[in-house]
Amino acid sequence: MAEARDLARSFLTEVQSVHGLPVSGRAMAMVQLVVSELVTNARKYAPGPCLLTLEIEGGAVRASVWDSSTTLPAVLPADPGRVGQHGLEIVMAVCQSFSVHREPVGKRITADVVLADDPDGDVAGHQLL
Template sequence: MNLVRHHHGQHRQPGPSAAVSAVVDGAAQIGESRDAARRFLESLQAVHGFPVSRRAMGAVELVVSELVTNAHKYAPGPCLLTLEVSEGAVAVTVWDSSTALPLILPPDPGRVGQHGLEIVMAVCRSFEMHREPVGKRIRAAVVLADDPGGDLAGHQPM
């Protein structure tokens, strides 16, 4: 899977500074999508100086995994994954070819499976679904640095 970098800027929030996109085609690339998201966040931190908490790193990987998996399961053909930094958060956007919006089921601890979107919504600052002229677009934003103690990925506490 090849990530395409859209724009790099030296400016910090609130404007967008970095974005990447990739076409994801097939179940084998779901893991690659998670890895690509982690590399993107590591680059944001190491190269651009954005703080990225461990929680944010895990949450973004989870959101990417859930949204790309759903696109693979419920829509024919490849999907498009985009990661973009804006206003202190990373927006994970997945476009797929199906116009059917996913059902978000109410919490039910007795239900086996189908908790993915419920979990995504719990870890995200925002969640949106939109039908497009072809397919749909789902976007979820995860705050990058929300740990008051500075628990940043790749940094050891003193």
């Protein structure tokens, strides 16, 4: 999971430095959280490998995780008394969009996080003037 978070951070740093796209500090943290949750679920519930894809689409980063399991994730109703199993609730709460698609083998879960969503203009730790 740490490797997936590091990959997301490196990807977004490159998006900002090489391509000049704004990435808010909040977006940086949320993408790492989303990637961590999705990869954790794939590793925990699916046999075999998983594949993480990150891409920029319409001012958002799209995190997509494929795994070999055909079982679709169960999004449980909110329950503050439940211990654990809140990962998909969290992902759905912080993302612009969330989808699950069956693939010829396995499934793909995709979540989009807006890149520049900080009202104070914070772009990955840099104050805009």
